[in-house]
Amino acid sequence: MTDEQKTIAFVVYPGLTPLDLVGPLQVLAALAQIDPTYRTVVVGAAKDTLDTDTPLRIAPSHTFDEVPSPFAVLVPGGAVPTLRAMADERLLAWLRTAAASAALLTSVCTGSLVLGAAGLLEGKRATTHWMFRDLLPGVGATPVAERWVADGRVITAAGVSAGIDLALHLVERLAGRQVATNVQFAIEYDPEPPQGALDWANQPYGDLKPLREHTLREGLAGNPALRDKLLAHT
């Protein structure tokens, strides 16, 4: 790392959804390859290997202590483990320290709830996974149904795959449109969802509701204060 480099820090914690992390990491690592002004790191409490919500295990490149002043932070989301991470004081303390100097505070999916638990969404317009959007007022944010939402230095993305769109937006902000287009070609991001665009008028809410209920029940078990706060507005 050189003195001039700006560090983009991707936060990891046990049980996260790896696509939330890896989509934007792949995009911003490509930016760092093109423009060495930037470097990407993956930060966690320790360098040990962690589980995810898939069979893949992952390990960070740096500890929180090694990256006290990142230029930008990205918090990925997940289900039960992410609600538990909302009470991880070590993680929240690092986010607050990082936020003291960071130019960009970003999240994917329910990662925004972790930013919120650290007190960083107070009064902000924000988004998260569509099934959990109604929890945002519980952390002081105004929910917005968009692919990503920028409110000052806080930029939050919708669920899981939205992190790729967020990251390409960040590349354009940081390095201009041509670099963003080059990165988009490098990851051949020309989506053709086989089932077409999501039909929001026909959300399979009934099929997915048990997942939401399980996530809230298990993720907030043992933390009634947080549960009451999050569910107060739903």
Added chain:
Amino acid sequence: MTDEQKTIAFVVYPGLTPLDLVGPLQVLAALAQIDPTYRTVVVGAAKDTLDTDTPLRIAPSHTFDEVPSPFAVLVPGGAVPTLRAMADERLLAWLRTAAASAALLTSVCTGSLVLGAAGLLEGKRATTHWMFRDLLPGVGATPVAERWVADGRVITAAGVSAGIDLALHLVERLAGRQVATNVQFAIEYDPEPPQGALDWANQPYGDLKPLREHTLREGLAGNPALRDKLLAHT
């Protein structure tokens, strides 16, 4: 694992592009959660942590020896390390063994070249990352410029992010359209590329050509026979 379960095995090797792996893994892990007929595993030569082409390190859940007869195989791609993996005899031997009984042989990005190196693309229509499509005849395949290409049990996807589309196609094949739609909602896959769709008439080939040249030079250094074979048709 139960006797009835069908195992979908995601292959890892050092230096791969993690989005090639994690995009489809997230989708098919969601299938396995909905339909326990399926299970997903991440297989590698050993369970040690591996580098990727980003600062993230990853570790498999199983060794090759532990998964001799998967129902389906997915090989992710990458740049220099993937061309080197084309000469990894341990990996190629496992692919050939797995192919003896697998119902589906799939790849993302340059992962198709690894399938090809194992002799599994002979006479097949296939695709890969757009910048390396002209290498496919070198492994006996007919290159096709599509998001994913199915030729019998062999299904190959285009570059990096195309693995998400491939995987949703696989979910529809294996479990039907409603399950695929539910998974698509679960990962909120409703892409809005900030710079729009890729404009293929204006490929930034000049900007990306050094990456191709570096990949071919470094990836095939020390393997002149493979280099000659791959470049003979380009």
